[in-house]
Amino acid sequence: MKQIPVIFWTGTGNTQMMADAVAEAINAAGAEAVVKNISEITADEAAGYDALALGCPAMGAEVLEECEFEPFFTELEGKLAGKKVAIFGSYGWGGSYMQDWEARVKDAGATLVADGVLALGAPDDEAMAKLTEAGKLLAE
Template identity: 45%
Template sequence: MNEVKIVYWSGTGNTEQMASIIADGIKEAGKEVSLINVSNANIDEILKEDLIVLGCPSMGNEELEESEMEPFVADIEKSLSGKKVALFGSYGWGSGEWMESWEERMKAAGSELVGEKGIICNEAPSGSDIDELKEFGKIIAESM
């Protein structure tokens, strides 16, 4: 795999910003990266990868976005055994339970979490969030 594909959904732009910053970290680590809105993601192409990077904000009652991201995750979930998965997303309320649930779901599907857990930001990334996201991108690149 020469290129990291980051598949994400973003409603307000916060998760899209996170994806871009993570991509910067991946590039700084010397790897190629492409950002793919989940509505444009080809499941068959994504499942060819050994490493899958997924981003989605918390929605509603701390859940994944239900019209595009949840169906995508449900479709790939059964094929994640033995793959590395990196998770990220933003939230505006709550404590990040949706990320903990998503992590457990991906582990139950047999995947290995990159960095041992997902990364979350409250609202738009700023300050130390940016450094953490870039570092997460470097960790993703090193896990290839």
């Protein structure tokens, strides 16, 4: 069965809820989601998969979380070419970091299966629907 990691950073749980929704959709589509907190996987290990879901909230001033997630993504960026990728994250008042992140994924030569999914705080029904669609597209 095709395994797809869902790798996330979270401070207060919102992005983890989003990761769980993506994982559920991946499993429902017949692939196997492997949900990993960022501390549980290296960029090298992540690069071993053909399709990945990555989740990180807006932190700092509209950037990825800088201590763990940004170093992980910086390392992974050079190994993303040809892969299918979905990205998602929660935010509080802005959310523009997502456009920068989308551009980085595309510039790395990966296929972004859907627009980056944002949720204001905890994911609402609309965000959940987008996460479900992204998970399904990753598993195809």
